[in-house]
Amino acid sequence: MRDPISLDDLTSNNLGTFKKINTSSLPVKYPESWYKDSLNKDQIISLGYYRELPVAGIKLKTISTQHNINCFETGIQQQLNSKILPNAVYIESFAVLKPYRHLGIGSKLLDFAIEKTKQHFVHEITAHVHVDNHEALDWYLKHGFQKDENVLKDYFKQQGLPNPDAYIIRMKV
Ligand SMILES: CC(C)(COP(=O)(O)OP(=O)(O)OC[C@H]1O[C@@H](n2cnc3c(N)ncnc32)[C@H](O)[C@@H]1OP(=O)(O)O)[C@@H](O)C(=O)NCCC(=O)NCCS
Numbered sequence: 001m002r003d004p005i006s007l008d009d010l011t012s013n014n015l016g017t018f019k020k021i022n023t024s025s026l027p028v029k030y031p032e033s034w035y036k037d038s039l040n041k042d043q044i045i046s047l048g049y050y051r052e053l054p055v056a057g058i059k060l061k062t063i064s065t066q067h068n069i070n071c072f073e074t075g076i077q078q079q080l081n082s083k084i085l086p087n088a089v090y091i092e093s094f095a096v097l098k099p100y101r102h103l104g105i106g107s108k109l110l111d112f113a114i115e116k117t118k119q120h121f122v123h124e125i126t127a128h129v130h131v132d133n134h135e136a137l138d139w140y141l142k143h144g145f146q147k148d149e150n151v152l153k154d155y156f157k158q159q160g161l162p163n164p165d166a167y168i169i170r171m172k173v
Contacts, residue, residue: 025095056096058109062086091127128166145169
């Protein structure tokens with residue numbers, strides 16, 4: 001039987017869908033410029049489809065973990081200086097629409113992230129997770145990520161979340 005889950009690239013035709021998936025699944029807000037930049041060739045993005053319906057998306061970028069990302073806005077906007085060698089892939093956004101969770105779509109998108117990490121010759125995937133997002137944190141931990149001991153204070157402060165702190169999670173690839 002044909003796998004109902006498939007992945008595909010982001011195009012200008014489905015950019016609006018990508019935005020809707022993020023807006024309805026995540027408590028944070030990405031600026032218009034972030035969506036516009038998503039169409040640039042150097043971006044690492046995949047949409048997840050369930051029976052031809054776009055229901056999920058992941059956006060990644062290469063980073064150097066030596067650079068401090070201390071707030072959400074820096075995390076999503078900072079571009080790596082071309083002279084600095086990346087040593088990790090950073091998950092900027094990752095969401096599956098609620099009715100389509102627990103079907104294996106998130107796991108497929110994580111496989112995509114692992115593959116891209118290998119293709120970029122780096123050995124770590126990292127992300128920030130809101131401290132109240134227990135569901136996502138549990139999911140990441142079950143999928144091989146570990147969380148740093150200390151929380152990052154005020155990471156989501158400008159996003160107006162009641163508790164603005166974040167966990168840093170990492171997985172070796
Ligand atoms: C985190 C998130 C992306 C996971 O996506 P998902 O598509 O639900 O992930 P999966 O379906 O691969 O895995 C979820 C569960 O379904 C189970 N599952 C996987 N395939 C399955 C299948 N075919 N049938 C039944 N269950 C299945 C997995 O074992 C997993 O169970 P577990 O949580 O007990 O380990 C999703 O919960 C989400 O979008 N959350 C809101 C946004 C968010 O917080 N994003 C992270 C920001 S840092």
